[in-house]
Amino acid sequence: xxxxxGLTKRYGRAAAVEDLSFxxxxxxxxxxxxxxxxxxxxxxxxxxGLDAPxxxxxxxxxxxxxxxxxxxxxxxxxxxxxxAHGGRSAFNHLLCLALSNGxxxxxxxxxxxxxxxxxxxxKRVGGFSLGMSQRLGIAAALLGDPQVLIxxxxxxxxxxxxxxxxxxxxxxxxxxxxxxLLSSHLMSEVAITADRLIIIGRGRxxxxxxxxxxxxxxxxxxxxxRSPQRDQLTERLRxxxxxxxxxxxxxxxxxxxxxxxxxxxxxxxxxxxxxxxxHHASLEQRYLELTGDAVDYHAPTHLVSSxxxx
Amino acid sequence: MAEVLRSEFCKFRSVRSTFWTLSTAVLFNVALAxxxxxxxxxxLSGHEQSTTDPIRLSLAGVHLSQIAFGVLGTLIxxxxxxxGMIRATFAAVPHRRLVLAGKAIVFATTALIVGIASCxxxxxxxxxxxxxxxxxxxIGDPGVVRAITGGGLYLVxxxxxxxxxxxxxxxxxxxxxxxxxxxFVPSILxxxxxQAWRTTIGPFVPMQAGSQIFVATHHEPDNLGxxxxxxxFSLYAAAALTLGFVxxxxxxx
Numbered sequence: 001x002x003x004x005x006g007l008t009k010r011y012g013r014a015a016a017v018e019d020l021s022f023x024x025x026x027x028x029x030x031x032x033x034x035x036x037x038x039x040x041x042x043x044x045x046x047x048x049g050l051d052a053p054x055x056x057x058x059x060x061x062x063x064x065x066x067x068x069x070x071x072x073x074x075x076x077x078x079x080x081x082x083x084a085h086g087g088r089s090a091f092n093h094l095l096c097l098a099l100s101n102g103x104x105x106x107x108x109x110x111x112x113x114x115x116x117x118x119x120x121x122x123k124r125v126g127g128f129s130l131g132m133s134q135r136l137g138i139a140a141a142l143l144g145d146p147q148v149l150i151x152x153x154x155x156x157x158x159x160x161x162x163x164x165x166x167x168x169x170x171x172x173x174x175x176x177x178x179x180x181l182l183s184s185h186l187m188s189e190v191a192i193t194a195d196r197l198i199i200i201g202r203g204r205x206x207x208x209x210x211x212x213x214x215x216x217x218x219x220x221x222x223x224x225x226r227s228p229q230r231d232q233l234t235e236r237l238r239x240x241x242x243x244x245x246x247x248x249x250x251x252x253x254x255x256x257x258x259x260x261x262x263x264x265x266x267x268x269x270x271x272x273x274x275x276x277x278x279h280h281a282s283l284e285q286r287y288l289e290l291t292g293d294a295v296d297y298h299a300p301t302h303l304v305s306s307x308x309x310x
Numbered sequence: 311m312a313e314v315l316r317s318e319f320c321k322f323r324s325v326r327s328t329f330w331t332l333s334t335a336v337l338f339n340v341a342l343a344x345x346x347x348x349x350x351x352x353x354l355s356g357h358e359q360s361t362t363d364p365i366r367l368s369l370a371g372v373h374l375s376q377i378a379f380g381v382l383g384t385l386i387x388x389x390x391x392x393x394g395m396i397r398a399t400f401a402a403v404p405h406r407r408l409v410l411a412g413k414a415i416v417f418a419t420t421a422l423i424v425g426i427a428s429c430x431x432x433x434x435x436x437x438x439x440x441x442x443x444x445x446x447x448x449i450g451d452p453g454v455v456r457a458i459t460g461g462g463l464y465l466v467x468x469x470x471x472x473x474x475x476x477x478x479x480x481x482x483x484x485x486x487x488x489x490x491x492x493x494f495v496p497s498i499l500x501x502x503x504x505q506a507w508r509t510t511i512g513p514f515v516p517m518q519a520g521s522q523i524f525v526a527t528h529h530e531p532d533n534l535g536x537x538x539x540x541x542x543f544s545l546y547a548a549a550a551l552t553l554g555f556v557x558x559x560x561x562x563x
Contacts (some may be wrong), residue, residue: 049395071401080397085395
């Protein structure tokens, strides 16, 4: 379990992370989402004790990361991919890290095989592609067979095969009951594997929720209903506080009432229903809705979409 | 600590720059000793011959090999910052001072062995290439063993100064430039200064102080004694390392 309380990191006046509190529960995959520059990487460096917080604290399994004498057995981390001396072979890079925590050579060979780099173990890291470097970073994270894994944008810059490999790996890690904190700026990457979502924007917490909960609470959710007694149904629904909008195809979009409620009301008043369905905004839409105000640099959409500025 | 030392030694031996800088240093020490033995004695007047310290001459290569040792000591720290490896290192060993101590011990031990061995090799080469009795000395003469061993010690301390500066500055170019500015600039500046400065401040500038350890004969009275000089030189390295130890825990990576 990773627990952050009031975590704050300021660089001069600019705050990279501001009063961030969250819990990454054990045995689950938690997606850590936010637009570029939201403070995801800073937060991860704070978790690993690489950066010191301006205020607040963060613990891993109840203790600050820096308190662990052999942290590789507790937490494996992939930060940026190119965090290795280019002149060292893949095997030696991992061996040097392994030795510092008393991990054996045999384990180094094992993790190299696990990430599919055993064929290039003796090659110098400087010549590795981004995908290979990413695999090497993951091999380093797995050295101590830790229960907690922190992966910062693991699919960034990978080819489709690499993306698929990471997804499969995260799923298998999760199936082992490990705790995974997986950051991305893309909802689509995280939604596939994550149980929970922590969404931040401009260094602040926007949402700490489950995937299902996030979908349920979106403003883009509505119930679609068709009835020959359209006006009567509209009246009844509005009377109980739902908002109803008529659509060009003669259907109604109802928000503020679930499909169950709409069905009940129709039966109560003897109204015929020809269609009744719930529509959820996609995770992507919900994510954009939540982070829209927190994006540092975005195109002025009204200009792009209006098209009458010629 | 044993685990950290093993890890740091693994890093040290597994990059090519270690091998190349050390080989270059050994080559400089031995080759310049040979060249000095062949070319210098025949061009010396009788007076010059009587005022020349043959041990110091046999260690002429130290003037070049010190660059290699300085670069190696600096790179041990700065190459990790330059490549981003430092994050992996500190994530594996959060006790950062242990890492720095490990690096210093691994470097100092290796540099001590290579430095002293190559200085003895330089002296042996010098003696072997001397023709005739001009500038000949014996290893048993007073101060000779101390001066040759001192050549190795000087290289170790210089490398540790680089390691300290590297920890403070975290950039290869910045730290190497600072190291050599610290070594060479004061001597150059002092030649432009009044005589009084040269005799009061002069003996205490890093290279002037440190190089007294490999003077066996013809010690100049204005300069510090052999061990005092090396002591002063070590203080510069100790100051840089201490500042490095203080800063390393208080900085983000």
